[in-house]
Amino acid sequence: MVVSVPIILPYFWMVVIAFTARTGGVGSDVLWTACAVIVPAVLVYSLVHMSVASRGLRLATGLVLLAIAGTLLVALVGERLHLDNFRFLWRADFVEELRSKATSGAQFPSVWKAFFNSLALAVSQTVIILTVASLAGYYISRFAFRGRNAFLQGLLVLHAFPAMTLIIPIFLMLYWIHLLDTIVGVMLVLAAIELPFYVFVMKGFFDGVPWDIEMSAMTDGATRRQAFRLVVLPQVRVGLIAVAVFAFIRAWEEYIFVRTFLIENTNWVMSLYLFWVADDVMGVDYGIVAAVAVFYVLPSLLLYVFCQKYLTQMTIGGIKG
Amino acid sequence: MPDFARAQLRRQRINFALFLGPALVLLAVFFVAPVVIDVVLAFTDMGRTLAVGKFTLENFERMVTRDTRLLGALGITFIFVVTTLGVFNVTFALLLALVTTAVPQRLGAFFRAVWLLPRMSPSVVYALLWLWVVDPNERGLLNQIVVHVFDMPPIDLRNNHPLLVIILANGFIGASLGMLIFTSAIRSIPEHLFHAARVDGAGSLAIVRHVTLPALRWPISYMTIHQSLSLLVSFEYILLITAGGPFYDTTVFSLYAYRRAFESGEYALWRGALAHPGRDWRGGGARAVAADGHEAAAAAAADRGALMATDHVDRRWRARSAHRLAARLPAAPGARGSPGNRRCSRSSWSSPCRSSCRTSGWS
Numbered sequence: 001m002v003v004s005v006p007i008i009l010p011y012f013w014m015v016v017i018a019f020t021a022r023t024g025g026v027g028s029d030v031l032w033t034a035c036a037v038i039v040p041a042v043l044v045y046s047l048v049h050m051s052v053a054s055r056g057l058r059l060a061t062g063l064v065l066l067a068i069a070g071t072l073l074v075a076l077v078g079e080r081l082h083l084d085n086f087r088f089l090w091r092a093d094f095v096e097e098l099r100s101k102a103t104s105g106a107q108f109p110s111v112w113k114a115f116f117n118s119l120a121l122a123v124s125q126t127v128i129i130l131t132v133a134s135l136a137g138y139y140i141s142r143f144a145f146r147g148r149n150a151f152l153q154g155l156l157v158l159h160a161f162p163a164m165t166l167i168i169p170i171f172l173m174l175y176w177i178h179l180l181d182t183i184v185g186v187m188l189v190l191a192a193i194e195l196p197f198y199v200f201v202m203k204g205f206f207d208g209v210p211w212d213i214e215m216s217a218m219t220d221g222a223t224r225r226q227a228f229r230l231v232v233l234p235q236v237r238v239g240l241i242a243v244a245v246f247a248f249i250r251a252w253e254e255y256i257f258v259r260t261f262l263i264e265n266t267n268w269v270m271s272l273y274l275f276w277v278a279d280d281v282m283g284v285d286y287g288i289v290a291a292v293a294v295f296y297v298l299p300s301l302l303l304y305v306f307c308q309k310y311l312t313q314m315t316i317g318g319i320k321g
Numbered sequence: 322m323p324d325f326a327r328a329q330l331r332r333q334r335i336n337f338a339l340f341l342g343p344a345l346v347l348l349a350v351f352f353v354a355p356v357v358i359d360v361v362l363a364f365t366d367m368g369r370t371l372a373v374g375k376f377t378l379e380n381f382e383r384m385v386t387r388d389t390r391l392l393g394a395l396g397i398t399f400i401f402v403v404t405t406l407g408v409f410n411v412t413f414a415l416l417l418a419l420v421t422t423a424v425p426q427r428l429g430a431f432f433r434a435v436w437l438l439p440r441m442s443p444s445v446v447y448a449l450l451w452l453w454v455v456d457p458n459e460r461g462l463l464n465q466i467v468v469h470v471f472d473m474p475p476i477d478l479r480n481n482h483p484l485l486v487i488i489l490a491n492g493f494i495g496a497s498l499g500m501l502i503f504t505s506a507i508r509s510i511p512e513h514l515f516h517a518a519r520v521d522g523a524g525s526l527a528i529v530r531h532v533t534l535p536a537l538r539w540p541i542s543y544m545t546i547h548q549s550l551s552l553l554v555s556f557e558y559i560l561l562i563t564a565g566g567p568f569y570d571t572t573v574f575s576l577y578a579y580r581r582a583f584e585s586g587e588y589a590l591w592r593g594a595l596a597h598p599g600r601d602w603r604g605g606g607a608r609a610v611a612a613d614g615h616e617a618a619a620a621a622a623a624d625r626g627a628l629m630a631t632d633h634v635d636r637r638w639r640a641r642s643a644h645r646l647a648a649r650l651p652a653a654p655g656a657r658g659s660p661g662n663r664r665c666s667r668s669s670w671s672s673p674c675r676s677s678c679r680t681s682g683w684s
Contacts, residue, residue: 004435007493010450011438013462017453028465132343139340145333151341158352162554164575169355169362192351195344224336253443256557271445275561278449286453286460293446304441308434 009035018294019081021287030077037076041069085291088277108280109265111292114273121183121190121258121269122251128191129198129247130240136195137202138228142214159196166193167260174261181263189261190251198243205239206232242310249300270296390569394577401488401573402552409492410548411541414499419529421500422507433504436497448561451490455479479563483571487559491552499544506540507533 016031048061088111139145140152170189171180179185209232217227233240255271262272274296278289417436421429439447454462457477464475478486510533518528556576559565565572565580572580 004432007435007438010454010462011442013453014446014450028460032465128347132347135340136344139336143336143340145337155348158348160550161352161356162550162575163352164554164556165578166352166355166359167579169358170351172362173355173358188347189351192347195347195352199344225339249441253445255444255561271443274443274445274449278445278452289449293449297442297446300441300443304437305434 014290014293017286017290018085019083020077021085021285021290022082030080033076034073037069037072041065085285085287086295088288088292089295108273108276109268111273111295113266114268114270117183117267118252118269118271121187121254122248124183125187125191125194125251126244126247128187129194130244132191133195133198133202133243134233134236134240136199137204138206138232140199141203141206155196155199159200163193164256167256171260180261181267183262183267183269186254186258186261187251190254190257194247194250198247201243202236202239205236209235238310241307245303245307245310249303252300390572390577391574393569394572394574397484397569397571398553398573398575400484401491401571402549405488405492405495405552406545406549408488410495410499410552411545413492414496414544415503415537415541417496417500418503418507419533422504423525433497433500436493436500439494440497444557444561447494448490448558451486451558451562452479455486480567483563483567487563487571490558490562491555494558495548495552499548502540502544503537506537510536 012034013031016034020030045062045065049058052058052061140148174180174185174189179188213231213235214227217231218224222230253271254269255275258269258272259275262268268276274289274292277292417432421432423429424432455478456462456464457475457479458464459468459475461475463478467473468475514532515528518532523531554575556565556573556579559571559573559576560579563571565576569577
């Protein structure tokens with residue numbers, strides 16, 4: 001329990017800052033007051049959970065504790081909470097308002113621009129990876145073709161390959177083919193670099209589907225492609241979901257590649273937006289930085305929480321090969 | 322050739338193009354081509370103008386003889402990789418896996434979810450949290466505790482012990498992957514072995530020592546190698562938290578190559594371009610990259626050479642240890658139970674397990 005504190009506390013603090021800080025300073029007393037309420041509540045509940053066997057009683061104590069902690073929190077820190085820090089959602093010029101106009105002359109696009117750029121990047125990259133990886137994974141899993149072993153080994157080498165060292169040549173290449181500073185360019189690069197891993201994952205899932213299913217489909221008159229589309233793909237639904245979620249989260253959080261390949265501020269994605277906001281108003285207004293961070297982290301966090309069971313399956317599927 | 326055979330051949334070709342074509346094209350253009358470009362550039366005199374005049378070994382010569390910071394960067398890389406790996410990615414991950422499998426299942430799942438949080442949250446956010454934790458003024462989370470609880474003056478970890486900060490930051494992330502893999506390995510140990518050990522009078526520690534750890538032997542060696550490879554090349558969190566500073570104190574080798582290429586002139590140019598969007602930044606930016614691009618490419622190529630060497634050693638070593646393991650297997654059924662062993666004891670380079678638990682981009 002105690003080992004997890006270094007992880008939970010910073011995240012909790014970020015949320016606290018986002019909802020309480022005002023321009024110029026952060027009150028740390030809110031954090032500790034909240035902790036003083038929440039920690040005993042959690043401790044008491046875990047004691048009850050361990051010692052009481054009946055399920056209903058546990059639930060009841062949990063609810064009572066939750067109510068007590070909730071009222072205490074509202075009473076103690078309630079009036080300190082506010083939503084001002086989230087004003088970046090509806091006004092794009094908050095940086096100019098915090099700093100003088102001269103220092104940050106309309107550099108910051110609206111956050112929604114960055115948000116939809118991020119979304120476009122993540123979704124399109126996910127779609128590409130999903131399509132290409134499941135096609136390739138199926139072919140590798142089911143077909144014997146000349147050079148299959150060589151292809152697998154090559155894929156393995158690429159997978160083990162430290163892609164970070166390729167930033168410089170990719171930069172030059174994108175510049176040569178005029179895709180530098182475009183979302184499309186970053187999307188293709190990211191998809192290609194992540195691809196080997198996902199091909200292996202999909203191959204693992206296809207390996208788990210029995211041959212008989214396709215055989216019977218083809219006996220019933222389906223062609224190979226029909227069998228793949230209509231019979232096998234539904235069988236690996238879990239794998240598809242896991243790959244999609246993982247690819248999405250990866251693209252959503254990408255920083256180094258977008259930082260290097262995207263330049264114009266209309267092309268910013270959320271990670272760049274957050275970085276420059278932090279760079280520009282850190283020290284002036286912690287609250288807004290924390291609020292942007294909360295806004296940015298929310299989609300991937302929600303995906304992670306709701307799709308956790310698929311993700312762990314992917315890890316296991318991955319190890320099984 | 323009979324008609325039906327020709328038709329079959331055609332169908333096979335179409336299938337090949339349809340299923341494997343997209344992957345081949347994508348990989349060839351955006352993955353293999355950059356590798357080739359990188360290697361070629363390392364041997365050229367490409368400079369600020371992006372023009373290639375002649376092929377030369379000068380870059381490597383300069384790197385070895387005149388680059389005074391290179392040695393320092395290598396030393397830092399060594400300390401960084403060894404410490405992070407030894408303390409967090411293996412030891413701490415093992416501890417986490419043991420603890421989370423020992424406690425009730427729900428609680429264990431909760432712990433794992435918490436420890437996966439850093440991996441799942443965007444790197445910029447994670448780095449931001451670290452900046453707030455080690456903030457040198459009294460508002461920093463760490464300093465709030467240091468000042469108010471221990472009554473000491475505020476400490477400035479980021480400037481005084483920058484290496485410690487990046488090791489901790491990378492370690493917290495690294496521990497989670499090891500935790501996942503070790504957990505699933507522990508799960509796959511047959512239950513009856515634990516019962517048998519208990520019947521024979523083994524305590525919890527003895528069980529860990531004689532049943533669990535032997536079964537984890539393969540996953541542990543796998544993690545060590547995989548993580549040292551990815552730690553060698555990943556610099557994302559270092560760039561975000563300390564930017565390689567103060568001065569060059571936390572600039573590991575891979576970050577060094579990046580800084581050489583992109584920090585010298587181009588960074589300033591980008592910012593300039595942002596302030597004056599109308600200006601033609603493209604050529605300027607690319608030119609500035611190229612200013613140090615060729616040297617950085619050489620450095621990157623050398624970096625990869627080292628990696629390939631590591632990988633080669635790793636492969637041979639693993640084949641050998643797999644042999645040893647296989648020889649010993651019948652005596653230790655517990656070891657056979659772990660997914661790593663089962664798959665990889667007959668492993669060769671192309672064994673699927675090695676590949677697929679590798680997670681690109683995961684430090």
